[in-house]
Amino acid sequence: MTKRIALIQLGLGGVGRALVRHILAQRSHHTQRLGLSLQYIALADRDGIVINRDGLSDERLTEIVAAKAQGARLRALPQGRPWDGSPEILEDLFEPNAIVVEVTATEATVPVLRAACARGLGIVLANKLPLAGPYELFRELTANPRTRFETTVGAALPIIVTIQSFLLDTGDTIQKIRGCLSGTLNMICQRLEQGQKFSEIVRDARARGHTEPDPREDLSGRDAARKALILARLLGYPLEFEDVSRESLYPPEWDTLSIEDFLVRLSEHDARWAELSRDVQARGERLRYVVEVTEGRCQARLERLKSDDELVRPGVADSVVAVQTARYRESSLIIRGKGSGPELTASGVLADILILAR
Ligand SMILES: NC(=O)c1ccc[n+]([C@@H]2O[C@H](COP(=O)([O-])OP(=O)(O)OC[C@H]3O[C@@H](n4cnc5c(N)ncnc54)[C@H](OP(=O)(O)O)[C@@H]3O)[C@@H](O)[C@H]2O)c1
Structure with missing residues (x-):
């Protein structure tokens, strides 16, 4: 007997479209291995929605994903209609096996998330913002x-x-979490080590889509700080975003510049970054943007790490977290690998969906 799981997905950007493709490509795998059939009953973007209670067909899903990749608006597609983000239209769709999948980059979805929570539905988020907002x-x-x-x-x-499951639920005590969790800042640090200019690295990374459209989201440390905050809250610390001590990689007065002016002004600091990078390398150290959660404190800052630090591994622009606990005291528990990209992120969202579905 195959179990139907109804999906209501908010967001069809890079991650959302990759997720639909993963689900379509793995249909028979999900049926044979897990006895599950994942059926989309609603897909929404910022101002439109497509609904089909019986489940959108694979052909229709393929067309929608292709149209969104071309910049279409859901409200303008066949079966599409305008939607202002209010939960009422979705509440009719909240069947017991439904899962709300939140792959937007906005806080505007909070009313839907709260309504789904109140009904005890499955909720899967890739979006940090609702979890890094008010405690x-x-x-x-x-x-x-x-x-x-x-x-x-x-x-x-x-x-x-x-x-959550292997450490906290089983009664381990976490003393400290350290990590490099910004792929963008990791990459910038590594390219500085190769002697490249700070301003050119940032402009190039933005042109290739490796930074947020406004690179200050990354360079301010805000993105890394939000991740640190989620980890701190997971440990039970009732911190707010303002409680995270955060080092920005540019002066605060540049926050008011246009993106274009900001990118131009970056060159003014190239000499300082080059000098810092030379000095760090001369001492055999590595420059990394590190988040740390310990004893109720949470911080995100640039650090000079020893070359044998557990957070450093040469040549790979990946993410890494080291968790020091009562059980992992002598040598931290380390999780390391590529920590960004829409395809990988979609596979992680799918894993969360399948865990709930089972
Ligand atoms: N990419 C990664 O490596 C990565 C890794 C981990 C986590 N994430 C997170 O995953 C999320 C999605 O990333 P992405 O790269 O796919 O973002 P994206 O390309 O900017 O797509 C965001 C999508 O959300 C839609 N949206 C905006 N407001 C909405 C609303 N009120 N209701 C429903 N949909 C709404 C947008 O609609 P329109 O199409 O109408 O604009 C768009 O389809 C982000 O929060 C990101 O931080 C990404």
């Missing part, structure tokens, strides 16, 4: 035992499940 909202969303958010920290790397 009370984090508590509300995570009090639902069917809320999963593995990909909000380190994409598909199993960081949250390890901390």
Whole structure:
């Protein structure tokens, strides 16, 4: 007997489209291995929605994903209609086996998430923002035992499940979490080591889509700090975003510049970055942007690491987390690997969906 799982997905950007493709490509695998049939009953973007209670056909899903990749709006597609983000239209679709999949980059989905939580539905988030907002909202969303958010920290790397299920639930005590969790900042540090200019690295990374459209999201440390905050909250610390001590890689007055002016002004600091990078290398150290959670404190900052530090491995622009616990005291538990990219993130979201579905 195949069990139907109804999916309501918010967001059809890079991650959302990759997720639909993964699900379509693995249909027979899910049926044979898990006895599951994942059926999309609603797909939404920022101002439109497509609904089919019986499940959108694979042909229709393929057309929608292709149209979204070309910049279409769901409201303008066949069966599409305008949607203002209010939960009422979705509440009719909230069947017991439904899972709400949140792969947007906005806080505008919070009313839907709260409504789904109130009904005890499955919720899977790749979007950090609702969980890094007010602590009370984090508590509300995570009090639902069917809320999963593995990909909000380190994409598909199993960081949250390890901390939650293997360490905290089993009674281990976590003393410290350290990690390099910004793929963008890791890459910048590594290219500085290769002697490249700071401003050119940032401009090139942005042109290739490796930074947020506004690279200040990454360079301010805000993105890394949100991940640190989610980890700190997981450990039970009721911190707010303002409690995270955060080092920005540019002066605060540049926050008011246009993106174009900001990218131009970056060159003013090239000499300082080159000097820092030379000095770090002369001492045999490595420059990394490190987040740390320990004893109720949470910080995100640039650090000079010894070359044998557990967070350093030469030549690979990956993410890494080291968890020091009562059981892993002598040598930290380390989770390392590629921690970004829409395809990997989609596979992590799918893993969360399948865990709930089972
Ligand atoms: N890419 C990665 O490596 C990675 C890794 C881990 C986590 N994540 C997280 O995954 C999330 C998705 O990333 P992405 O790269 O796919 O983002 P994206 O390309 O910017 O796509 C965001 C999608 O959300 C839709 N959206 C915006 N507001 C909405 C609303 N109120 N209701 C429903 N949909 C709405 C957008 O609609 P339109 O199409 O109408 O604009 C768009 O389809 C982000 O939160 C990101 O931080 C990404």
